[in-house]
Structure formats: C-alpha cells, structure tokens
Amino acid sequence: MQQQDQIDLVNQLFEFKENKTTELADNIYRQSKTDYISEEYAEREKAVLFRQFPLLICLSCEIPNSGDYVCDDFSGVPIIVVRTSKGEVAAYKNICRHRGARLACDRGEGLKQMRCPYHSWSYEADTGNLMTIPFNTGFEEVDKKNSGLLPLPVVEHDGMVFVRPTPGEPINPAEFLGGFAKDLKSYKVDGYHHFETRVLEAKVNWKMVMDTFLETYHLSTLHGKTIAPLLHNNLATFDDMGDHLRMVAARKSIDKLRGVPEQEWDLVLHTALVYVLFPNTLFIMQGDHLETWRVYPGATPNESRMHVSLYAPDPIDTESASRHWDNNMTLLMNTVKKEDFPLASNAQLDFAVCDKKLVFGRNEPALQHFHKRITAHVK
Ligand code: FES
C-alpha cells in the first residue's frame, strides 16, 4: 500500500480512538433472517454467486512447479487447477467424459496425464485433451477431439489463482479485482509460502461465517481471553471496493506509532487488514502473515464448509518456523471453533424463531456492505 494511504488510515484510526468512535454507516441496516435459512434463497446463491463469479482456488505458491495441481469441489463444481509445462495455469472440470468419475483429488505434483480411476481413459494435463480410450473398439463413434476435459476460465494475478466454475467468458482480473488490485500488488503475495490449509465444517450458514470477521464490535465480549488483548474493540475503518470491501482493524500495538515519523509507519504490522473478495473469500493480512478463508455453503442453508489457509512471507524450513506458524494456526482455530462457531450455530438454530430482521448497526459498515452486495446480486 502507498505510504500516504497507510498514513491516512492510521490517522483515521487515531482520530476514531480519540473521539471514542469508529467508522459509521449512514444508517442502521435491517437484514432479513430468511436469507440465512431459506433453501430457495440458498439455491439462488449457488446459481449466481458460486457459478458466475471468479472464486479464489489457491495462491500461486501452492502450485509452483509444472504438474502441481489442486482440486476443489466446494462450489458444487469439481475443479482441478494444474500448472502446465509452460508454467501457466489451466483449469478443468474434474469430471471424466466417459461416465463422470472424478479424475484426481486433493492436491499433488508431477501431473502430466490424468488417468481416470474408473476405466483408465486418460487426458493430457496441459490441454485437457483426451489421449487414450482403452479398448477403443467399444467407443469408435466417440469424437476424441471433442471429448477432452471441459476447460474453465482461470486467471493467475499477482500470486492468486481464480476460477469461474462455469465454462465460457474469460476472467478480466483488473475488472474483477477493482480497487483491491492495487493493495494486492503491494503485498507481493507471489513471494509467499504456503504453510497449511485446513478444512472446517460448521453448523452455520456460510454468510454467518463471513459475518464473524466483518465487525470488531464483538471482540471484547466474545474473545476476551484470545484475541481481544491484541486488537482494539469497535475500532476499524471501512472502504467500499465495489462488490469487495476493506476493513482495517487496529491492533493495540498501533498506539506505539504515536511519536514515530509518519513516513516510517507500517500499517500492516499494527492492524488486521480484512478484505472480502466477493463473494466468498476473506483475505486477511495479519501483521506478519496472510490468512485466507474460502467459505462455501454446505448441504443445507444451516451448514457451511471452508478452507482456511495460512501463508508466510519467508520460507518455512526450520522447526522453529513451523512451530511459530503452528501456534498461529492453533490460536486461530481455538478462537473460531471454541468462541465464534458455537455462538453462531446457536444463533443459526434460533433464526427459526427470532425476529424477522437482524440489526446491523452503523458501527458495522463492512457487514452492511457485504449483505447489500449479496442481496443486489441474488435477489
Ligand atoms: S468414468 Fe472415467 S474412464 Fe470410465
């Protein structure tokens, strides 16, 4: 981020703190609880948000070499992303054209050909082309040229890999990323290193998982012993980035910047920079590392599943580095699994019998923005 932008954001946070306030929306916003529990609404969300928008699948550092690949089926469309022999990224539906078996799972390396585990049809990883059909006599009428894996639009931009789960229109990263593109470039995530990705399941609507990150109003009450000692309560800036958003939450260490010349201020070290990459990704610069949450609907509107990933700026090649990042992951898991999720899953249950509308305060502008953008696209 440009130094002047960092200075402006820190000064904004200082001003809020002095005035005992935070960034405020113009009005209160009332959100229908139906959007968290309706099966019909959940289906519309899947059709719009999880088919038509580019979704973050991984960071470039997770597939650095030719033949490295990751699979992801959380959107409802099984996707495989592979680094080709030319060093580019390719994405396909991870579905065999014979009778629909998945070709690969999880992640791995050295993929040149994808051989189906069912009857051994094989496809070239670089192009998705169908290479061989065992006992071809049984399939002479199959046009091999038109029976390759279905390609999906994919783009790699400044260290991030996005895929749209619907074939067709290419992804224009500048258009899609909007105001986030400038911040992303400054973080240089193409030089980051993948520590770990965990899969979590929660008995809450996927938006409720996103919600827990989009205000700092709950920190001192819910997270008194975990993260509240590190972050100021109810103190954050908010920036509208079109469908995306940026919320900058102040760490308590920010107070140390008073008395330091502005040109030396480092915003990243003294804040948690929370971005929503619409629709379902949280990209969080956590001082000394990067965390991403890719949150998806589960089997019902009352369930969700997600990939939580931690990336470090330096290689993780010593035991002490691994221990350090493991401690970070443990703090994060303890916070969400023992504090946020139990509370949220009770609220999710109670949506059946609570007021029709939930109240998002003026001090929760990021939460308001996220839901307004969802509603604008899904309704
Ligand atoms: S389903 Fe893949 S080869 Fe038969």
Ligand SMILES: [Fe+2]
């Ligand atoms: Fe929380």
